[in-house]
Amino acid sequence: QSVLTQPPSVSAAPGQKVTISCSGSSSNIGNNNVAWYQQLPGTAPKLLIYDNNHRPSEIPDRFSGSKSGTSATLGITGLQTGDEADYYCITWDASLNGGVFGGGTKLTVL
Amino acid sequence: EAQLLESGGGLVQPGGSLRLSCAASGFSFSSYAMAWVRQAPGKGLEWVSAISDRGDTYYADFMKGRFTISRDNSKNTLYLQMNSVRAEDTAVYYCARDAPGASHHFDYWGQGTLVTVSS
Numbered sequence: 001q002s003v004l005t006q007p008p009s010v011s012a013a014p015g016q017k018v019t020i021s022c023s024g025s026s027s028n029i030g031n032n033n034v035a036w037y038q039q040l041p042g043t044a045p046k047l048l049i050y051d052n053n054h055r056p057s058e059i060p061d062r063f064s065g066s067k068s069g070t071s072a073t074l075g076i077t078g079l080q081t082g083d084e085a086d087y088y089c090i091t092w093d094a095s096l097n098g099g100v101f102g103g104g105t106k107l108t109v110l
Numbered sequence: 111e112a113q114l115l116e117s118g119g120g121l122v123q124p125g126g127s128l129r130l131s132c133a134a135s136g137f138s139f140s141s142y143a144m145a146w147v148r149q150a151p152g153k154g155l156e157w158v159s160a161i162s163d164r165g166d167t168y169y170a171d172f173m174k175g176r177f178t179i180s181r182d183n184s185k186n187t188l189y190l191q192m193n194s195v196r197a198e199d200t201a202v203y204y205c206a207r208d209a210p211g212a213s214h215h216f217d218y219w220g221q222g223t224l225v226t227v228s229s
Binding site for chain 2: 002032033034035037039044045047050051052054056086088090091092096097098099100101102103104
């Protein structure tokens with residue numbers, strides 16, 4: 001049971017938009033920035049978003065991030081079949097004095 | 111470009127020990143914090159441990175003193191000593207470089223090494 005709560009799955013049609021939430025507390029998201037990863041089957045995670053809403057240069061602007069209070073959100077627009085993957089949020093937890101991942105969300109592009 | 115290459119995984123009996131290594135290249139290893147992340151078969155990512163560039167260490171609660179992270183900057187290598195392993199420690203273990211920025215995140219990952227705990 002992760003301290004960061006993500007929906008187990010989300011789905012949407014190609015071309016549509018989807019959002020994935022990551023809910024935490026004041027000891028983690030509430031006082032620390034959030035990053036997001038995409039993981040395709042059998043591969044290492046790929047960084048999508050860091051510092052809540054910054055994208056590495058190679059990540060298209062279809063991917064966006066935001067944070068409000070103790071929750072963060074990953075947004076993906078213009079969905080493509082290649083976006084089907086597992087998505088994870090991560091932040092630092094001051095109470096645990098360590099990093100924490102969300103449980104992960106499986107995105108299905110119908 | 112930065113590269114990370116894990117080794118040391120394999121089959122180990124419950125209660126046994128294993129040392130994972132992560133050889134780093136393509137960047138100034140001593141200047142970066144490093145971490146281990148694991149993923150059990152069919153499960154999500156799990157943060158395991160981290161070590162700062164100065165050698166400060168951080169551990170997930172579940173390890174309860176069984177694992178030790180260390181680094182040898184002269185060899186550009188990160189280690190994870192795993193003792194008293196349990197079946198639930200079976201996972202792919204990734205080595206990752208802590209990235210610059212305000213958030214705790216990793217910009218480079220290794221390909222992972224599989225640890226299987228079974229009798």
